[in-house]
Amino acid sequence: MTASPRVELGLVPYRLALTRPWASARGGFPARCGWLVIAESQGLRGYGDCAPLPAAGTESPEMAERRLGALAAGALDLDETLAALARAPRSPTPAADFALECALCDLASRLADTSLRRRLTASARDRVPVNAALGPLSETHPGDLARAARAGFRVVKLKVGMTTPQLELQRLRDLAATLPPGLRLRLDANGAWDPAAARQVISALADLPVESLEEPLQEPDWPTLAALQSIAPFSLALDESVAAHADTLDPARLPVRRIILKPAAIGGLHRTLSIARRLQTAGIEVVITSLVESAAGLWPTAQLAAAIGSPIPQGLATADWLRDDLGAPPRIQDGYLHLPDSAGSGFALSDER
Template identity: 55%
Template sequence: MMDSIRIDRFRIRPYDLPLRRDWRSARGGFQRRRGWLVCAETDGEIGFGDCAPIPAAGTEDPESAESALLNACACAPGRSAAEILEMLDHGYVETPAARCALECALLDLLSQAEGVPLRRLLAPDASDVVPVNGILGALATLTAADLQQAAEAGFRVVKLKVGVEEPASEIGRMLALAPFLPADMRLRLDANGAWGHDEACRILDQLAGLPIESLEEPLRIPDSSRLQALQERATFPLARDESLAGLSADVDLRGLGVRRIVIKPAVLGGLRTALDLSRRATAAGIEVVVTGVVESAAGLWPTAALAAATGSRLPHGLATADWLAADLGVPPRLNGADLSLADRPGSGFNPNPEPEPEPEPG
């Protein structure tokens, strides 16, 4: 089928979306989400992708992403989807966010042509709903009311950014909030590589007894042997996320030093690469969680399709749509702590109408 689909053109449209509140982490933050809506067109049909680079998470910088997208726009007309996918696999390794967006647009088209939802193109037994964790932002801004609101919404796992303040202050905040945690709620912590090894050891010891679901990227330098030592010390999974960027396809995943990996398709270069990594991790006994990069609905739909295709029933980090004050289209529907995915062919994304051009003066 991919050989029979000829691409008329790629088209890209820049966007600039405000957040409802600042996104903060140990690697910095942002107040707006900028990127490009990618459209692959053939015979009147359109497939969509989202290029939303975020270098702090392991992608290329925006300038490199835009250059890669423009190159694809110049090279695509008249080529088959199969030819373009091969081009992406060999020539776009250094620009994973652009490669992911272009691939998503092609796979959206292909799933439409096959008459199946994108998740079932990736895996015929993919589920219709994706469990998700709540995303509450930085621990420094968290209140007891935030925890109660998340519990009332149905979340049993909530994610917090740590490593933003001094460890003693953050441990104090968690201990102070612990009495307000609902009995069945657990905390998923993300340090974004904030700590040295000795510091991480002390923090793990101080977290003992708290309802921690997992801890992502505890070490500033993610050495596998030191991560393994930390994992043996912890009573919950440690996870690697941005340190997976550039991971060799033949690496032994059992040597990563952690019990879990966090998969971002925009960092890994697309849905196919991410799904392959997920399957290898599962075979190696490593847990898998899929997260996005606070992208638009155009990126959230295919990322949710990937999560459904992995078969992992852990809560995924995809409840990000509410962080955006504006979007390119309607995101997947959040029903309690589950995303409900569309049953129609394609990724599920439909764009908002493009704004009318301003009239010429005079």
């Protein structure tokens, strides 16, 4: 029996400025900060990205730093550590655990000379449909929609809930009048509205080309969400409000049609894969999204999305928001993110390419 590889962990802090500040009803940020996690064994390296974002359901940067420091204090057994991550319940440091698992899975895939997605699922796809992430509704113009359509996107995501419902509804009507054929709107309120406002907005959106609406409620109680879904001709979705207890979601009792899964907030690739499979089996729509991470986090998240195989556009076209990056992101063409057959996640550090 071959001995499990011993792994040394390295941590490299980074700060990556955005092309423009990220804004939502829950706040925003001008840059993404975190740690590149490097797992090294037998002359090969695997990579992960720990970029905490508490508003999305992760731990604080301080908690992540302590967890990563403890992990990097000594050599790890590759197989034992991956097995322990798979067995453990969601920890208080999901972003750090996600980064560790990504680095170890990337390394294990490189050692086995297989792609990370096929290590997760033999039938994984080679491309993933994605939505364009355009930012706040107030900053989006008809030209942005036209460019997204020319790039092959079928869905564009807009942040709403940042001003009054009346103003946003009028803005949406104006934009919808210029929407290229075949393009639909994915809206994310990030918990902006009380039940009355949410009902008003959903009713007014009924005749617009809306693909879905994420996190409409400030206090997402399930009876209210079920009532809202019953009047919505499109999918309502939950995201950050369920990240901490996604493991225990009962698909039969969910009040909405769609769940958004962020692996860095869930706590890892295998944990997210297991949740996604359980939801899909019950007929719940699943969308995997990034946390606007570096390419070191985006690559394994895209590999996971390819393993899950959801036909719905996924929230992974976020690399353009970064002014600089740690390496090249996955290629997007005609509205699809394309993955190579190379071993590992596909990520290569800029100075290694």
